[in-house]
Amino acid sequence: MTKQINFLMTTSLLLAASMTTACQGSGGSGDSRIVGAAIGTDGVHGTSTPTPDFIEGEAAGPNTITLALRYVSYLNSAGTPVIDEATSQKIVRRVNELYAPCDVRFFIEEYVPAIPGDLGLAYGMSSMSELDPIRSQFESQDRLVVINTGNWSAPESANAWTTMPGYSPSGAVLEAQVATNGEIVAHEIGHYLNLDHVSTATNLLSPIVYKTSTVLTARQCEIVRQSAVDSWSAMRR
Numbered sequence: 001m002t003k004q005i006n007f008l009m010t011t012s013l014l015l016a017a018s019m020t021t022a023c024q025g026s027g028g029s030g031d032s033r034i035v036g037a038a039i040g041t042d043g044v045h046g047t048s049t050p051t052p053d054f055i056e057g058e059a060a061g062p063n064t065i066t067l068a069l070r071y072v073s074y075l076n077s078a079g080t081p082v083i084d085e086a087t088s089q090k091i092v093r094r095v096n097e098l099y100a101p102c103d104v105r106f107f108i109e110e111y112v113p114a115i116p117g118d119l120g121l122a123y124g125m126s127s128m129s130e131l132d133p134i135r136s137q138f139e140s141q142d143r144l145v146v147i148n149t150g151n152w153s154a155p156e157s158a159n160a161w162t163t164m165p166g167y168s169p170s171g172a173v174l175e176a177q178v179a180t181n182g183e184i185v186a187h188e189i190g191h192y193l194n195l196d197h198v199s200t201a202t203n204l205l206s207p208i209v210y211k212t213s214t215v216l217t218a219r220q221c222e223i224v225r226q227s228a229v230d231s232w233s234a235m236r237r
C-alpha cells in the first residue's frame, strides 16, 4: 500500500517573518513499541547523551555540517515510549541517507523520554493551540528538537508540525503514527532548515510525502546549509 501524507498549511495566523508548515496524513507505520521505560515523577527523566554514532558513509568530510538533535519521546501510561532510543537512532540514520547529497548529517545528542501529564501536556494533541506549549517545554538553545507525541485527535491536525526559522518556540512535533517514517522526519527537518514545499512528487519536500519522495536538489541543499549557518549555528558540532 502506498503511504500517502496529505498536507495542510497555515497562512494567516502567523507573522510574516515566520511560518509553520504541517504535513497531514493518513495511514500509520503499523509499528508497535514494546520496550518499557522506568517511570519517574518529574516528567522528563533519564535523558541520555549517546556518543555520536555515524555509519559508514556518514563520516565527516571537510565540508560536512553536523547538527545535534534533542529527540523527545512521550511515554504512555504504561511507560512505553512512542519511539524508543534504538529505533530513533535508526530513523535518524534514514534521515542522514536522505541528507547525504547536502553533506549534512544529524545525530541524537540527547534522547528524552517524557511523561506529558507530569508536564501539563496531553499525550495526544487535540488542538493546535497545544503546539507551542509543547515546543516551549522541550525547546533547546543548542539542539534541534524533534518531539514524538501520542496520536492526535484534532480534526484539523496534521501528522506533524514544524516551525521554520524565525518562529519561536521552535521544534518539530510529530504524532506517533509517523514517528517511524524516516522520510517524514526528514521532511520536517527540512522545514526546520528553511525548506518550503515543492510540487515535485519525488522531492523530499513534496507536500504529499511518498516513500519515493527522497530527492533534495542542489538548490535545496544550499538553503539547508545556509540555514544551518545562519539560524542554527549553536546546534552545529
Ligand SMILES: [Zn+2]
Residues within 6 Å of the ligand: 007, 021, 022, 023, 187, 191, 197, 207
Ligand atoms: Zn511539510
